[in-house]
Amino acid sequence: MNTSVATHDAEALVPVHVTVNGAPYGASVPARRLLSDFLRHDLRLTGTHVGCEHGVCGACTILLDGEPVRSCLMFAVQAVGHEVTTVEGCGTIESMGPVQQAFTECHGLQCGFCTPGFITTITAFLKENPAPTQDEAREAISGNLCRCTGYQNIVKSVLRAAEIAGEQAGKTR
């Protein structure tokens, strides 16, 4: 039985420095540490959720330099030098982002476990397609699983988020 704390070094640790939601973070972790676990357990950014650990459900989706990626299919070391955005970076309770605002208005979530992956996915999608049709909205979220909502109100949320983002862009113009 190993009881000494020194054995913690049994795995070689690699320093990982990444920018998450605009702030610099650093930690020394085993090379095999998944980005999802790094965010949740090393950085304590628990907004990113792990639903399947094999890249199907999309709950762990984060933005890497603005592009949606599955953080359970990446090692933390692969994120070095990149900008990571998690759900915590998409808005706060006091100042919700357009996608978050749309989700609450349209009842786009129930248990909320899959929601962070949808928020990040849709945030990236609307940058590419700021005025999607309903079919495009449906297609855009088809890589994320939700067991509660039946997707109808998430589709609605995508369209509403596009409206809100459009209104906000209009105000700041």
Add this chain to the structure above:
Amino acid sequence: MTTVDDRPSAEIGNRRLRKEDQRLITGRTKWTDNITLPGMVHLAMVRSPFAHARITSIDTSAAKEAANVIAVYTAADFPDGMGACANAWPITPEQVTPDHLPMVGERVACAGEIVAVVVARTAAQARDAAELVDVDYDVLPAVLDGLEAMKDEVLAHPDKGTNKSAFWKLDSAEAGTGGNVEEAIAAAREDGIVIKREYRQQRLIPAFMEPRSTVVDPTGEQVTMWTATQIPHILRFLIAATTGMPESKIRVIAPDVGGGFGGKLQTTPEEFITLAVARRLGKPAKYTETRSESLVSAHHGRDQYQKLTLSATKDGTVTGLKVELVANLGAYVAIVGGGVPVLGAWMFNAIYKFPAYQFNCQTVLTNTAWVDAYRGAGRPEATFGIERIMDELAAEVGVDPLAIREKNWIKHEEFPFTSVAGMTYDSGNYEAATARAKELFGYDELRAEQAARRESGDPVQLGIGVSTFTEMCGLAPSRVLGSLSYGAGGWESASIRMLPTGKVEVITGTSPHGQGHETAWSQIVADRLGVPFEDVEVLHGDTQVAYKGLDTYGSRSLVVGGEAVVRAADKVIEKAKAFAAHLLEANADDLEFSGGRFGVKGTDQGIGITDIALATFASHNYPEGLEPGIDADATFDPDDFSFPHGTHLCAMEVDTETGQTRMRKYVCVDDIGNVINPLIVEGQVHGGLVQGIAQALWEEAVYDENGTLVTGSFVDYTLPTAADTISFVTENTTSPSTTNTLGTKGVGEAGTIASTPAVVNSIVDALRPLGIHDIVMPCTPERVWKAIQSAGSHDGETTTEAQPHFDEAAPNNADPGSTGEGNAQ
């Protein structure tokens, strides 16, 4: 039609945005797996890869040597046990119920069963070391399929001598609730219609999105367990009952819980093992399952073989229904596993006036994951059977499926109606829901299009599927549960604390995991007490805060738990009235309470209820003989169930050349009584519909012949995505329930119950001219295509003879590629 619009209240009936959402969409959540405690150790389970095997040895030495491993335990390390996964509902006194221990030492009865646990400093190291635990097994023959189990040739538990767990029967002649079903069938054979059908309810997996996770902190005077559960109160009770720990030393918390659908209505081996390890080491311990572990070892749902015999007169008036079920319980009788199929006893007769009825249910044990409640729990299975066979009757008589239903359903003026199964349906209006659904659907136009496509021989045929349903909600009157040997009651508890600052805390014994109770309960209390919605805080899911409760399942939370909240609020008002009279120097009889204020009739004098809360906090001036304070508790035990109903219509295009199906339109009109929050109701219906549609089209838990789950990941167990589904048209009609003062009925399971038969009926309707009258679920394109191929003729003849029985040699859950037996002639 609706009474909601007439009520003076401000909140009930409003599309209030949910209170829960802000935290959930900004990442400020409290899932169990988020919890990290000082000194916390991590667990990994060593699971059997075999369905049935004797354990000959377990060598843990290599695992114990691995980096940062603190301990490795087998069942032998816990000679006094770790508690037990209890069966709370033995359906008969003779029920065969194998002991279900959290960890086994001698024999595994299904793949995924836990044989050892590794404790390490990190989760990854625990998983690594779990690979090093060397277990030798002697593989035993396994029985997997329910019908195969009936033969008792291979035994799931050899020491039990049989696979048959229990037989449960309801006969309307014996119960005095109706006639003799055999006589009805015999009479129909002479001069009427007898239809026999066999249907398969495939095995499903609840597949909640949040994997189960448990954290146990043994430090402090009470042991605290955070766990992803629907049932913190029942879990606490069963931990005490099976481990011998004093109940008062156990605190169970269900923090944010990511979906359940019945799948978290269980006391799990993993919870007991995490508790035992934490107590043994005196350190906080965490276990979080992987998705693959979840699919293989969290309980499964459905898995029934149904044999139905329906008798009717030649004009299609039903005269009798006989139901024979074989329900595969898996390796153990789970917490309510045996009872779930029995719930069908009161549901197969559905909305129809059967004069004679008999329900027979045989439960069997197999070497598969244990089976228990999955959204609907017994009611979707029953609704599927009856709604499928009513379509067969319509085809036999040669009338529209809606016409045969209308001929036989309970008329609006006949409520309250006592069914042939002995249940009293509180209220309903099938005519109104159906008329509205037809209108929204464009029923006649779609029937015309169907006829045109048939006429022109269009390779893409159109099918229209109908499902009318009712369900029993609001589990449950405690006396009824007692009469069924259920181990607990069905009451629910609520407390209301009037805080001195004017805020109101509502404590509920229900335990939400996505349903939005915090919002709906706030609406109820805001109306009742006349306080702002925002000032109401709903607390739940912690046995030290909500010390009394029976949790969330069976569409019970609002109809039972919501009513408890109403009664607690009424007690608060009643208590406050005496204080108001004292402070206003008025006679209590002269006071009226409205909009949060006690007013003296005929004057402008008054006092707010929150002012009274503050006054009782100070207690400088209160009536002699009263205790300071206006807080109140209530426990509500319903007198009866409530019976929501609805009419669901599905239009499906079926490509007869490829077997591809495409949903064109889906309309449902559900009557769920009064609605507290229409936004939440819509969400519940949407989600329920997709789960039911998924059973019809995509999902199935499949074992190979060795008992290995081959649908063990989300790649293979195919949950629907947004691209697979459409937007639904949902509406409500309203027949208020008469079994609670809010008039609510329960909506959590409605969509799931009705949609499965509506979808299958639509596919069969499209293909009926080919002689096809069933396709085994899930109706994948391959199965549909094979059914079309095997039908062979396109001559428009309808087959009316009974289907052949299931092929008894077929393995459990015929592989998704096969059409199964008895599909088509």
